[in-house]
Amino acid sequence: MGGTGGKLALPGVIDKAAATQPQIGESLFFYTVTIPGGPTGTQTGYKERFMLFAPSQQKPCPLLVVFHKFGVSELDAWVNTQFFQEAWARGWHIVAPLSASGVHFGSDPGLINTEAALEYMTANFNVRADRIYGVGFSMGGGMALSYAARHLDPTKPMFAAVVDHTGGISLNDTYSNEVGSQFIFDFWFGDGMPGSADPWEMTAASMFDFNSSTLVVDTTSDMARNLQHMPVKIFRVQDDPLGYLRVQSDVLATHLTGQGTQTKYEVIPGMTHAWSTLSDFTTINWLSKKTLTLPLSGRTLADRDASYFYFTVQQTLAGAFSPFDWDLDLPGNTLTVTDAANLTSLEVETVEAGLDPLSVLRVDMTTADGGAVEYVLRDWAVAPTTVTRDALPSVAFVHDAIGMTLTLQETDGGNHLWEITP
Secondary structure (H helix, E strand, O other): EEEEOOOOOOOOOOOOOOOOOOOOOOOOEEEEEOOOOOOOOOOOOOOEEEEEEOOOOOEEEEEEEEEOOOOOOOOOOHHHHHHHHHHHHHHOEEEOOOOOOOOOOOOHHHHHHHHHHHHHHHHOOEEEEEEEEEEOOHHHHHHHHHHHHHHOOOOOOOOOEEEEEEOOOOOHHHHHEEEHHHHHHHHHOOOOOOEEEEEEEEEEEEEEEOOOOOOOEEEHHHHHHHHOOOEEEEEEEOOOHHHHHHHHHHHHHHHHHHHOOOOOEEEEEOOOOOOOOOHHHHHHHHHOOOOOOOOEEEEEEEEEEEEOOOOEEEEEEOOEEEEEEEEEEEEEEEEEEEEOEEEEEEEEOOOOOOOOOOOOEEEEEEOOOOOOEEEEEEOOOOOOEEEEEEEEOOOOOOEEOOOOOEEEEOOOOEEEEEEOOO
């Protein structure tokens, strides 16, 4: 990783050329950082540039992540918003990632490169893990929400709240409406040939698909369900010239509100599609009151093998969604998983989830597709004395003392209650 100096005229602050490592006692750190592409860099082959400001404070500080609009660079946040100044005034960290390309449209390289930028921030600066916020405009608004819904591993940067300014949140709908930009979608989500963009790949970079006539959301593609634990603010102007983005914002707000997400939807008079219609001060003030709280239940949708809250998913088939609903009854020391599909295994961070492996623990499981799922319970140092399945003794488990795991080898997708006694 390398850093190149940047000079910003922030009121009352001495401009400071950046070094790769911050110097203790400085009043301001401003960096333009480039992570190279390829095996030693982002893994995507696309280098990642990002701007950041870091206050010189020993205590942990919030981090604001600003996602740029279509067709520009990471400089968008500095040129067209006041977020850097607002972050400086509050003593916050701020980062503006390129996300691999000025026209990433939420593609995998954009998500992977953004993750690299945020991991750089948390590795090099004292960031409050429970106060990381995303804000984005247009393409960047969709990216902020997509990143939030697909990065739910508590050991890595997670967003506590997101502000979406007229974001593109349904790429199949955007593809239909942005004929002049279809070649970019064909590049990221197809083989570059006209019309080659894969609908599934675009769905897997969206909040959901919806019917453009009835505005009904396709619930099988509903990545927005992964946002039920966090506040979301959606903003647009009344007569934004990109009418399809107005519709996407309306559908998203209705859908989030209907599923119980803490949603604030603000529509103000106006007829321009620009950052300037959003108040930077009001936005960062709204975000400043939010703190990440991990849920005790959820309706989670996985689109790849990854960690989601307390669970690591291994899919049966790639290129498809894997839903599972879950609930943690901590007083009863019980995990319930229902309506699971397209899962081969579900690994559970037992202690982090608040469950106690030193007491009788119950796992109540059901699948929606009839498939058998292995449940791998971590933090299991000693083999259990008894294991029952539906109140009958079972030997269909494996204890790994070295890996400290207990694997329940379920054989079918029916409703079964496992009880493990230490």
